[in-house]
Amino acid sequence: MAGSSRLLRRGKLIVVEGIDGSGKSTQIKLLHKWLEARGHRVVFTEWNSSDLVRQATKRGKKKNLLTPTTFSLLHATDFADRLTYRIIPYLKAGTTVLADRYIYTAFARDISRGVDPRWVRDLYSFAVKPDAAFYFRVPIDVAVDRILGARAKIKFYEAGMDLGLSPDPVESFRLFQGRVIDEYDKMTGEYGFKVIDGTRSIDSQQQQVRSIVARIYNETGLAEAS
């Protein structure tokens, strides 16, 4: 609704999706460097990072106040704020916007938490359609190993502990993120995700990402001055 059709878009919107530990953040950082090296103006925006609802989200998570619906709505508010201030103006100005997680994260997580799938899709109907959405697909075991290796602790909501699937955080993470993977897989066709095998080496994944992104710039003939 928010003028996604009326929006005069000159910049590209490229988003990465995948469960925690899928390696998507590493890949988007490398893509960022590459685009800048080629002379593109690039901004980066991250899921759940606007100031508007930071306090409420933090408090809600800390005190476990969140229900599936308030969890969903807080993230939608965060997204709407970033869309208005961090995404749309940059796209209009011809800047490439890289987003670490986009509306598909909300669809996958919120539906896994039990909200109505039609409701959450309609909730985000004001979003701008990305030029490319990469989905980094990894088996659950790989994700668990990476997360435990990197920070040794799995967060409460990341593990879906609010759903009471299992009292053990690692087991709960497996069950919850397993559902999230199922949701991503279901959406892949519907939204035309570019699926990247997240178990391959970092540089071979990056080569694949770069070649797809290069095609996007060439296709529309809107490659920015380099």
Next chain:
Amino acid sequence: MTPGRNGARYLGHGLPYTGIEDLKGTLITIEGTDGVGRTTQVALLKEWLEVQGYGVIETGWTRSELMSETIGAAKAGHNLDRLTFSLLYATDFADRLEKIILPALRSGFVVLADRYVFTAFARSIVRGADPDWIRNVFGFALVPDLTLYLKIDADTLVPRILRTRGIDYWEAGMDMHLGTDLYESFRKYQWRLIREYNRMARDLDFITVDATLGIEEIQARIRRPVQALLDSRRMRALSTSLDRLRPLLFEAEEDDAAGPEAPSSAGALRGPADLPGSGEAPARAARAPDRD
């Protein structure tokens, strides 16, 4: 959605993970624009209901544990757009619905909501939001059992606000840039809001009360439909209880026919007034609705 025992239903898609079949209480909402006197009327109504013995829980717009501070800070910063404006309200409302309204209704309280989703609809729609979108966002809300609408016209409202508390940035819709003059913006914005409320009042069968009347007279006009609603619910609950007792009655009659030693409890069950005194289990069933 399956309606609850008292006919509770969701406005839209609802909360798939929350059943509403067991809602025993009554949800009454009071709507109307800024400064129309809602809060005064809610307080009077609450007092009156409590004197009658009803358990009453009051809930007000933006007063959720989760969101009230955030909304206050966001409004002070004047950096909300129509999307975040609507979504902050939705988050606040969802928190109050799940943490206050639903548990209270489950326990049989009368819930008085000072403003409800219709306020969000009016404010979002005058700001240009897609009406279907905003209704879907609030699709997890319950349909109220009764919506009271305090109706006023902008020309009467404006001097009243100036006399009492003065004009607030958001109540004047200054974010809509209707003009640089606060007074003019307030008048235009309130006129549009009121038009939206009036439209919903017609389409959604609100009970409209003339808010230009005196406080006592408005309260009297509010109490009538509230009383009628609560009475009808009590009668319905009693007749449900009686239906449940009927098999026991017939059994008792058969026993009567069988011999003179048959228990006499059946004879006591003639009317609702006799219920609480009769046998243990039936009495509990009859007391369950609405009260406490």
